[in-house]
Amino acid sequence: MSNSISKTIINLFVTFFKIGAFTFGGGWVMIAMMEKDIVDKHKWFTKEEFIDNLAIAQSMPGILAVNMAVLVGNKMAKKWGAFLSALGTILPSFFVILTIAIFFTTINDNPIVERIFKGIRPAVVALIIAPVFTTAKAAKINLKNFWVPVATALLITFCGLSPIMFIALAIVYGVSRCYLNNKQTKTE
Amino acid sequence: MIYINLLIAYLKIGLFGFGGGYAMLSLIQHEVVEVIHHGDTQPWLTLQEFTDIVAISQMSPGPIGINSATYIGYKVTGSVFGSILATIAVCLPSFILVLIVGKILLKRKDNKYVKSVFSAIRPVVVGMIASAALLLMNKENFPDYTKSIAICVVAFLLVRYAKLHPILIVILAGITGYLLY
Numbered sequence: 001m002s003n004s005i006s007k008t009i010i011n012l013f014v015t016f017f018k019i020g021a022f023t024f025g026g027g028w029v030m031i032a033m034m035e036k037d038i039v040d041k042h043k044w045f046t047k048e049e050f051i052d053n054l055a056i057a058q059s060m061p062g063i064l065a066v067n068m069a070v071l072v073g074n075k076m077a078k079k080w081g082a083f084l085s086a087l088g089t090i091l092p093s094f095f096v097i098l099t100i101a102i103f104f105t106t107i108n109d110n111p112i113v114e115r116i117f118k119g120i121r122p123a124v125v126a127l128i129i130a131p132v133f134t135t136a137k138a139a140k141i142n143l144k145n146f147w148v149p150v151a152t153a154l155l156i157t158f159c160g161l162s163p164i165m166f167i168a169l170a171i172v173y174g175v176s177r178c179y180l181n182n183k184q185t186k187t188e
Numbered sequence: 189m190i191y192i193n194l195l196i197a198y199l200k201i202g203l204f205g206f207g208g209g210y211a212m213l214s215l216i217q218h219e220v221v222e223v224i225h226h227g228d229t230q231p232w233l234t235l236q237e238f239t240d241i242v243a244i245s246q247m248s249p250g251p252i253g254i255n256s257a258t259y260i261g262y263k264v265t266g267s268v269f270g271s272i273l274a275t276i277a278v279c280l281p282s283f284i285l286v287l288i289v290g291k292i293l294l295k296r297k298d299n300k301y302v303k304s305v306f307s308a309i310r311p312v313v314v315g316m317i318a319s320a321a322l323l324l325m326n327k328e329n330f331p332d333y334t335k336s337i338a339i340c341v342v343a344f345l346l347v348r349y350a351k352l353h354p355i356l357i358v359i360l361a362g363i364t365g366y367l368l369y
Binding site: 057063 | 287294311328
């Protein structure tokens with residue numbers, strides 16, 4: 001293994017370990033953190049790549065944050081990159097939960113913990129709102145296609161529809177649009 | 189036997205758990221609270237125990253799917269090995285699938301069709317992230333309409349305009365919560 005590759009792998013592991021250790025509130029918060037580190041800081045993905053890979057990660061079964069880590073790691077350093085990125089994402093929560101499972105049963109009754117989390121929870125919502133704006137820019141949202149993210153968000157949130165359905169619809173639309181364009185250029 | 193059951197249950201959760209996080213919870217609940225596994229006389233956990241695990245998961249870092257696997261793996265077998273086994277099992281199916289699909293799509297990313305599909309998907313992904321935020325705007329996260337909304341607004345301004353790192357914001361928000369409540 002060359003020196004620069006092993007350096008990248010260590011970097012991947014450390015980055016995802018940090019993200020795994022500091023995200024309370026589940027997968028989407030981790031995605032918000034990943035955007036900051038992967039796109040802005042390390043430039044492992046462009047903004048567009050980040051969104052495309054997020055769509056792949058979301059369309060696959062399993063844990064969103066781990067799927068995303070695998071995609072980033074695989075792009076930067078193949079299989080080992082994928083493995084260590086996934087491991088970095090998993091390990092912090094594994095150790096924390098194992099400790100809780102072995103030693104505590106009622107962490108949620110602690111008043112100090114409860115106060116701290118009362119502050120963290122609304123902030124976590126803000127952390128997820130922020131990438132809506134950055135990804136909207138990268139996805140080239142304009143007045144004409146504005147309705148797509150709005151309708152998607154409202155239907156998922158208030159009608160309980162599955163996000164996968166919307167990705168499937170977009171795939172069908174993308175393929176047929178390309179097919180029709182091809183046909184048009186051929187007949188001209 | 190318990191280890192094989194645990195392995196199979198979490199492989200299943202990892203393979204069929206689409207939609208991440210909270211969508212996965214119903215599948216986990218089914219496997220650990222409702223199903224009586226081969227050789228057992230009762231489900232692994234009661235509904236009360238399961239609710240506690242969800243609460244603990246929300247207060248611990250990391251994805252909720254991993255948290256529940258680690259916790260339930262330990263509680264069901266009483267051993268660290270059970271914990272490791274369930275955690276690996278829940279990640280394994282998607283790890284393999286994502287590697288394969290990612291590789292195929294990466295190779296064809298300049299293909300006309302792949303390009304067209306991704307440009308169609310992007311606006312949808314923006315909506316998905318927005319819905320993740322909307323779903324969290326509930327009584328649980330905003331118990332009052334004053335302090336919690338203020339924390340949310342300030343956190344948003346800090347991450348969007350002051351470009352503070354999200355980790356720093358989580359820490360600051362924790363301190364703020366401790367001082368305010």
